[in-house]
């Protein structure tokens with residue numbers, strides 16, 4: 094067994110309606126002025142107002158930045174940082190999907206240590222604790238409330254840069270399944286498959302440990318057993334709870350075990366063609382799992398049994414069965430099958446492959462991968 098290290102420094106509050114605990118959590122954090130980071134979509138459906146009201150009812154001042162977009166950019170981070178500094182807040186609430194949390198983490202770094210976000214690109218460059226943050230996810234999901242990365246798109250390079258540091262971890266996470274019950278089916282599907290990929294890639298990663306395995310297996314059980322039911326009916330309370338907890342566990346698993354080729358390859362797809370993260374990952378998944386089959390040592394069968402409820406196999410299992418099951422899952426959930434369907438152009442493959450090779454997830458992939466391999470995988474997924 095390899096050496097391993099882990100911690101879960103966040104306080105995680107889970108439960109239907111747990112949002113009402115926000116005022117006491119804010120009090121505990123002794124902040125009298127909170128900076129809320131979210132997006133216009135959540136403003137439109139009234140979720141932002143609900144949170145603002147809860148904060149202000151606790152006698153705490155709230156300044157909001159609501160212009161976060163999917164695949165958030167360096168410009169957005171700079172705008173939000175300027176507003177944070179100007180308003181004089183001392184803590185943050187990140188409300189939304191992965192994008193709001195990515196922006197909040199980046200603001201937390203820049204507000205504390207200055208400079209540009211590109212100065213902190215790579216692993217472990219953040220010098221110390223960032224601005225304290227409470228993460229409230231509204232999708233199930235990225236698991237960003239428990240992960241160490243802030244992924245920001247640098248428009249000048251069409252590149253998704255990653256700031257990976259355990260200093261980025263939010264202090265507190267409130268997981269209220271009520272918040273994910275208004276998601277459209279397409280978002281529930283692609284975010285749910287993305288979370289399943291977090292668990293799967295962590296589970297077959299070269300950095301996997303008994304700790305990350307435990308989190309990944311429970312995540313696959315919860316997500317695998319509920320994703321169809323949840324996409325079919327987001328008002329299904331039991332399925333929503335299972336998805337919310339499963340996505341969080343998947344996040345904890347990959348925060349420590351890292352990911353693999355699916356995520357390495359999906360970031361350039363999103364950076365060049367603005368494809369949502371979950372959609373890009375879901376499309377790439379069967380192709381990458383087919384490639385990684387050579388490195389399997391019994392784990393594919395475990396994954397298969399978690400995602401194919403009632404179809405458990407104990408003998409005669411073949412890796413192709415998992416690849417086929419993943420394709421079927423995508424089809425059942427209405428996810429596009431190929432990269433060309435979401436507008437990816439063949440001529441960009443060499444540039445995307447170069448960028449994919451820079452990802453910290455390439456060394457964690459179970460089968461060693463060269464630039465030539467990535468090019469072949471993009472062609473196959475096209």
Ligand SMILES: [Zn+2]
Pocket residue numbers: 235287288291356370374
């Ligand atoms: Zn992901």
